[in-house]
Amino acid sequence: MSQMFNVLVEVSLREGIADPEGLTIERALPALGFNSVSGVRVGKSLRFDLEASNETEARQQVEAMCERILANPVIEDTEISIDGAS
């Protein structure tokens, strides 16, 4: 029996890679009165549904996707969250 899973992959820049977009946002926030923000990093998130026989198998598949296409390991890290769908 296969099951549906809700998958969230968050792609962020690896530590040590300068994030000019994050820096620009960080510099803009004080202009609006938000003075206590630091360490802004911009990334992207991908959400999708995945059919798999169990969560372990689902995670393995998502890890393989991250490695092959969803992220570029030279500059990006990924964080995977998986929830069982109803």
Added chain:
Amino acid sequence: MTAKVGVVVFPGSNCEHDVVEAVDSIGGSGKLLWHKDTHLSDVDAVVLPGGFAHGDYLRTGAMARFSPIMEAVCRFAYDGGPVVGICNGFQILTEAQLLPGALYKNRGLKFLCQPTMLRVESTSSVLTRGLAQGDELNVPINHFEGNYVCSKETLEALRASNQIVLTYRDNPNGATDDIAGICNKNGNVVGLMPHPERAAHPLLGSTDGALLLKGLISDG
């Protein structure tokens, strides 16, 4: 015999005709190849031109790497055939892992379209084999993601095997070590952010790009 240079057209490529024109003008014969082709037919060299292949969705070059023709391009490269990626083509070559590292957003987050002065660092690549180390070339850039990034180990390996082909005199985009172009260990696969095809006619303000492209149509 006239050297045939295959120029791959992906949906979203926009410099392919400029490359064909430049190759023809220096005595070669440019030929457009469609990204869905699975064979390169009888070309002597391959160019992946600039543009926004597959809309640059997800990451620059990420989707183009899976175009059917890329398998043939990889085989051709592994067999020692000259393969050059210009701008978006360079990004595709890194995504396809034919070249190490990645191209990230420019420092300062500006799209840059301007002439740049380049320095030839290595003459062991197919593009620079007719030039001398230290030669300076005036070739324009036109990119948002040209900031070359790689790990420390990769950078050391690039330096050790003389794979840094071209550097910027005044680094416009934050690229590691001022890198404008690199090659693989054999020197037959080259990626560069500047556009040699846009500096291949006196009317364009510089003919230095033609000096690079000539490497593609010579026998080495």
